[in-house]
Amino acid sequence: MNICIPITEDKGxxxxxxxxxxxxxxxxIADTESGSCRAIANANMHHSHGMCQPLQSLAGExxxxxxxxxxxxxxxxxxxxxxIQVFLSEHGTxxxxxxxxxxxxxxxxxxxxxxxxxxxxxxxxx
Numbered sequence: 677m678n679i680c681i682p683i684t685e686d687k688g689x690x691x692x693x694x695x696x697x698x699x700x701x702x703x704x705i706a707d708t709e710s711g712s713c714r715a716i717a718n719a720n721m722h723h724s725h726g727m728c729q730p731l732q733s734l735a736g737e738x739x740x741x742x743x744x745x746x747x748x749x750x751x752x753x754x755x756x757x758x759x760i761q762v763f764l765s766e767h768g769t770x771x772x773x774x775x776x777x778x779x780x781x782x783x784x785x786x787x788x789x790x791x792x793x794x795x796x797x798x799x800x801x802x
Contacts, residue, residue, distance in 0.1 A: 677708045679763075679777060680739040681770050686715040689771035696791075697747040704770055705739055708778050713770065731758060743773055743782060749790040764789060 682700030683691040689711060694700035703716045720732045731754065742755055743763045755762050763782040765773040776782050783789070 677741075678705050678739040679708060679741045679743050679774070680705055680734065680737070681743045681765070681773055682718070682745070683715070683770060688713050689769065689774065691715075691770045692768060693743075693745045693765050693770060693773055695745040697742075697744045698751050703734060705737060706770055706774050708774050711774070731755070741777075743777060744785065746791050747785060749787060752785060752787065752790045 681691075681704045682694040682697050683702045683704045684694045684700065685691060686702055686704065689706070691702075691704055691713070698718075698720070700718055703718055704713050705716065706713045716733060716737065718733045739760075741761045741763060743765045745765055747755075747762060752762055762785040763777065764785050765776070765782060767773045767776055773782075
């Protein structure tokens with residue numbers, strides 16, 4: 677299974693999970709079975725607040741779920757409308773996040789769990 681995780685820098689499974697989905701500089705597609713990873717630049721990271729286009733930088737990529745440190749309501753709604761399940765990571769690295777995902781220990785992000793303002797703490801790193 678492939679999952680997509682916003683990261684702050686590409687260090688493979690040691691990549692830090694970004695606390696903010698839309699402004700993460702990179703996305704990492706991680707294969708939960710093989711552990712292989714591939715980073716993709718977020719060409720849409722400098723968007724106005726509320727104008728995140730979460731699938732623009734990921735067009736044509738194949739993944740089964742999104743795992744985030746934090747995400748705004750607009751991006752969450754767009755991903756959910758595309759049929760993509762979004763999970764919350766409270767782990768610092770991609771490796772820890774993949775392990776938790778495989779164990780079924782990550783919670784689905786619901787509208788109640790989406791960020792309503794920036795500048796507050798999240799799971800994961802900034």
